[in-house]
Amino acid sequence: MRTWIGIVVGILCFLLGGLWFLQGIGVVGGSFMTGSRLWLFIGLVVLIAGLTLIYNSARRLRRR
Helix, strand or coil: CCHHHHHHHHHHHHHHHHHHHHHCCCCCCCCCCCCCHHHHHHHHHHHHHHHHHHHHHHHHHHHC
């Protein structure tokens, strides 16, 4: 059960981080985050954290 929660949270982090990254580089507009380098870096960190969480949770799921 915990591995599935990790995968779901990882997917949410990946999607949210991707959105923030795209807003930071100016691809997605319409907010105060558009074109801001701060949100580019925050998005990149959250995106990588999400990928890491998905990878580790999937590895634990495969070991069972």
